[in-house]
Amino acid sequence: MADPSALEIGGVAKSFGSLHVVEDVSLRVGKGEFVSIVGPSGGGKSTLFHIVGGLLTPDRGTVTIDGHDAVGRRGLIGYMPQQPALLPWRTVEDNIVLAREIAGEPRRASRELARRWLARAGLDGFADAYPHTLSGGMQQRASFLRALLSDHEVLLLDEPFSALDAILRTDMHRWLLDIWEENRRSILFITHNVEEALLLSSTVYVLTARPARVLERVEVPFPRPRPDELVDEPEFVRLRRRLTHLLKNDARHAI
Amino acid sequence: MADRARRWVPPLVAVVLVLAAWQVFTVLSGVDRWLLPSPADIVAAGVADHASLARHTVATVRLTLIGFTAGVGTGLLVAVVLHVVPVLRAAVYPLLVVSQNIPTIALAPLLVVWLGFGILPKIIVIVLVCFFPVAVATLDGLSRTDPVTTNYLRMSGADRRQLFTKLEFPNALPSVFSGLKIAATYSVFGAIISEWLGSDQGIGRYMIIQKSAFRADRMFVSIAIVVLISLLVFGAVALLERILVRGRPKRT
Numbered sequence: 001m002a003d004p005s006a007l008e009i010g011g012v013a014k015s016f017g018s019l020h021v022v023e024d025v026s027l028r029v030g031k032g033e034f035v036s037i038v039g040p041s042g043g044g045k046s047t048l049f050h051i052v053g054g055l056l057t058p059d060r061g062t063v064t065i066d067g068h069d070a071v072g073r074r075g076l077i078g079y080m081p082q083q084p085a086l087l088p089w090r091t092v093e094d095n096i097v098l099a100r101e102i103a104g105e106p107r108r109a110s111r112e113l114a115r116r117w118l119a120r121a122g123l124d125g126f127a128d129a130y131p132h133t134l135s136g137g138m139q140q141r142a143s144f145l146r147a148l149l150s151d152h153e154v155l156l157l158d159e160p161f162s163a164l165d166a167i168l169r170t171d172m173h174r175w176l177l178d179i180w181e182e183n184r185r186s187i188l189f190i191t192h193n194v195e196e197a198l199l200l201s202s203t204v205y206v207l208t209a210r211p212a213r214v215l216e217r218v219e220v221p222f223p224r225p226r227p228d229e230l231v232d233e234p235e236f237v238r239l240r241r242r243l244t245h246l247l248k249n250d251a252r253h254a255i
Numbered sequence: 256m257a258d259r260a261r262r263w264v265p266p267l268v269a270v271v272l273v274l275a276a277w278q279v280f281t282v283l284s285g286v287d288r289w290l291l292p293s294p295a296d297i298v299a300a301g302v303a304d305h306a307s308l309a310r311h312t313v314a315t316v317r318l319t320l321i322g323f324t325a326g327v328g329t330g331l332l333v334a335v336v337l338h339v340v341p342v343l344r345a346a347v348y349p350l351l352v353v354s355q356n357i358p359t360i361a362l363a364p365l366l367v368v369w370l371g372f373g374i375l376p377k378i379i380v381i382v383l384v385c386f387f388p389v390a391v392a393t394l395d396g397l398s399r400t401d402p403v404t405t406n407y408l409r410m411s412g413a414d415r416r417q418l419f420t421k422l423e424f425p426n427a428l429p430s431v432f433s434g435l436k437i438a439a440t441y442s443v444f445g446a447i448i449s450e451w452l453g454s455d456q457g458i459g460r461y462m463i464i465q466k467s468a469f470r471a472d473r474m475f476v477s478i479a480i481v482v483l484i485s486l487l488v489f490g491a492v493a494l495l496e497r498i499l500v501r502g503r504p505k506r507t
Binding site: 050053054074076077078079082083087090101102103132150 | 408413421422
């Protein structure tokens, strides 16, 4: 808790007309921390991301990024959307430098950086390929690199692996953790998958269905690097059961 | 390569067959040659008058290219302005569609009355027929931008101009080109019409002269030249599309 905050959300609320989507959400991502938000699909999770990303202004509450007020300010975070959303007319390399290009970074340096990361991310040889020639998993890797290369301390990942099959998803978890261990950015990760959240993060926030509130904040005690077998350990199973139970109960209340 | 041959050979064979049947028909049926010349007669007429034809063809090509460029420019400009200013789009777009019920050809004589027989009224006619397909196709393409990608760019800090140049316009390019292809053939048609209505040169003018002289063979030569010009302009646009539209355009 001693490390400074990379991102702090304080008492954020947002309604669209009479529809209350987010109601009083507070959470914190420390520098270099991996934090997940778990909640039912169709809740206010993506709205929360749009608020952090500056696309929406909250009705109430504060957003602070690196100690500065970030309400309604865009271009302060690296973002990985649910679909890869790569530009089909750009090569993979041209795609992953996009955020740097928008920020006005010099082209040559960005390209060099891109080449280095592509090699490290298992995408060497694909720099000049067009996205449609890549598999779904590879497109997601490129999409993550694009967020990573944006050079922002805070990365928002919005259910990035929800469209992948279970085996590929496990691969992607390993891949993501490996890359993250290397540079330790601060990540806020949205998912509706409890196991995914526990496996990846140090802190998990469980959100209610609409309107989204923080139901519980859970510290995940397992040391890193975490082996794949972790999912079978009793402590992990216990935590997973508890969080799943929380979500289920909330869903029952909602009905 | 084999693929391309498979695409080109059948229509080519069809054209050759039609021409052969035409030739055989004119020879066997004994129809008056001045009324329906055979393909061989038409080629002969074209060769005989080649000097005059070349001069008229150059004039028409020049007019077509100037008009096409001006029309495409106008169409793109209108589309971009309407796209960037949604209020304007809401106000103008329906009028634009309704305006297409005015036959452009009916406006051409009026333009001649106002602007005389120079090149300007002719260019305006071509602009009028070209700009609409380009404007509509471009607007359509611009409005089909994927919302997830738009959000991505905006969260990454893209301003309005960057959103347009990096996402919306490249995303609209395939649509723009389908508009350009329609405009390409329309522009030749517009050039011929405007030459009919008052000109001292061009294939349209040549056709009017040959009509008065009842020279069906030379009329056919003019038609062949018009088709050729159309194909060339269309081909140039298609070539440009191959160069500029890269990757696989996402169409939703």
